[in-house]
Amino acid sequence: MDEKELETALRNGLLDKWGFENSHHLARPGVYYPSYLGMCIRKQFYIYTIGEKPSPETLAIFATGEGVHEAVAGALKRSIKVEGTEMITRLKVNEEVALSGRIDLLISDQLGEKYVVEVKSTSSIPEIPRYSHIMQLEIYLLAMGINTGFVLYWNKGNGEIKAFKATKSDEWKNKIMERSIMLDYFVRTGQAPPQEAYIEGRNWECDACSFLDSCKPGQ
Numbered sequence: 135m136d137e138k139e140l141e142t143a144l145r146n147g148l149l150d151k152w153g154f155e156n157s158h159h160l161a162r163p164g165v166y167y168p169s170y171l172g173m174c175i176r177k178q179f180y181i182y183t184i185g186e187k188p189s190p191e192t193l194a195i196f197a198t199g200e201g202v203h204e205a206v207a208g209a210l211k212r213s214i215k216v217e218g219t220e221m222i223t224r225l226k227v228n229e230e231v232a233l234s235g236r237i238d239l240l241i242s243d244q245l246g247e248k249y250v251v252e253v254k255s256t257s258s259i260p261e262i263p264r265y266s267h268i269m270q271l272e273i274y275l276l277a278m279g280i281n282t283g284f285v286l287y288w289n290k291g292n293g294e295i296k297a298f299k300a301t302k303s304d305e306w307k308n309k310i311m312e313r314s315i316m317l318d319y320f321v322r323t324g325q326a327p328p329q330e331a332y333i334e335g336r337n338w339e340c341d342a343c344s345f346l347d348s349c350k351p352g353q
């Protein structure tokens with residue numbers, strides 16, 4: 135074996151693991167991922183109809199994500215009560231549509247109040263939480279019937295930690311329901327939705343998108 139063969143073996147292994155753990159995206163029409171719902175709706179349409187093509191960066195985050203979650207849970211257990219980790223949740227939107235995902239952490243304080251924690255490993259902590267991260271958390275709050283949660287960012291490079299608190303609200307509930315039904319309509323009809331990220335000027339999202347060739351934003 136030479137250097138190239140070793141590098142290729144790692145790339146292929148990462149892709150294979152990714153494919154195995156994400157194969158259900160295409161197999162369950164009407165069931166969508168909470169972590170994707172706040173992303174560009176055109177991108178989600180591609181993910182659920184032609185399948186995701188993960189970038190090298192996405193594969194790296196995916197492969198190390200479990201380790202990050204375990205590290206955070208292990209550290210928190212030393213100072214607060216961790217009620218559960220990697221808990222599967224399902225939010226029914228209507229008879230045909232549901233959002234299904236896994237809660238990173240469920241914690242409780244000294245008064246017994248429970249909180250959902252969504253952990254995000256990042257190379258740069260944002261000034262305000264990402265819209266898609268808050269939407270993901272709000273989906274979990276609705277699914278679990280819990281009032282409050284946190285998006286917890288951890289910069290593994292410099293150790294910086296920042297948490298943002300969010301509360302369940304009807305405003306978020308309406309947004310989540312409407313968006314899920316809209317996504318399902320496009321996926322079921324095969325009609326491509328608007329190039330949302332491009333139209334709204336979220337250039338960073340287009341720059342990192344693995345569907346640039348299919349989408350051709352602006353055309």
Ligand code: SF4
Nearest residue numbers: 174177329340343349
């Ligand atoms: S290129 Fe931009 S507009 Fe097109 S699917 Fe990707 S994120 Fe959305």
